[in-house]
Amino acid sequence: MTMDRRFSAALLAPVAAIAVSGCGINSVPTAQEETKAKWADVQAQYQRRADLIPNLVNTVKGYAAQEKSVLTEVTDARARATSIQLSGADLQDPAKVKAFADAQAQLSGSLGRLLAVSENYPELKSSAQFLALQSQIEGTENRIAIARRDYNESVRAYNVLIRTFPTAIGAKVFHGAQPMQPFEASAGSEKAPEVKF
Template identity: 60%
Template sequence: MVSTSFRGIWQVAVLLLLSSLVAGCGINNIPRYDEQVKSAWAQVENQYQRRADLIPNLVETVKGFARQEQETLTAVVEARARATSIQVSVDDLDDPAKMQAFEQAQAQLTGALSRLMAVSERYPELKSNQNFLALQSQLEGTENRIAVARRDYISAVQQYNTEIRTFPGRIWHSLMYSDMPIRENFEATTENAEQAPQVQFE
């Protein structure tokens, strides 16, 4: 009876020791880092959506003061439609073609917004309009948030990719997580894409 009880305690102790050794050896790092990548990508999409949500009000405000700039306004609306029509789910993060299409659509929208802001320079009443100034401030803040979200995503992908390429993560990857591939990273698709577009009017 005593030996059976002792054996049970010994088995529990060995099981606890093995569990702590496995938990401390990085076996959970790969799925943890993969989840960080997915979370970081969700933030990138969230910030791009925030920008897209600001654009209709911005276009309407500019239209009220600069109706003759219809070509520029139409270009912004069309670029927004293209950018919001391309959705990249977490399952698409490893598809370079989808990522490139997404990035190019966002870059086209950035360019169209920059042209719209340049046009507004010709309209002093527009530049002093409170609604326009508030939208300008929100757009500047959103562009900064996009830059931060992209940086965080790049960092998360780097951490994940490093884990599955180095020891001991490489071993765990080959044994348990071989279905989790190297992640594609966010690449700049336009010249000076790492800089937020200038929307100041001074």
């Protein structure tokens, strides 16, 4: 009888190991950790957006303000320069000639600053900056959408794994696994985020 019990125990151990491995004892924590990693990716994309977008908006504001001040200066100087008309008879009046020359010098100075800005900063074109901002916002929102989708797919796979036979046995008995919640949009998220300048 002792030999029969030893043989039964020796036979029972591999059968138990196969049965336990068939219950998904290792696949449940693997799937759970995969899902947690996917959620971390979602959070990372949100953090990227939180860090990136305000900085880009401020950069665009800075470029636009710089261009605005230079262009306003050029426009004002041009308006002053064109408002002073000099006729042939006015060439005799030193005050009118000086006023005309001063207005033209102001315009030349403003144009010089505009050219210096564009030479020193050839990328300093607010329209290009706005397009870059728009592209970054779109790219960021796409990254977030992809991270959310990947997370939801991971949650779906995990939830299916812990609810299907034979893995459900190991999931409940050994891990106490509970279904995870997929990402759901919050109330009001159907409205696009507002970017202010």
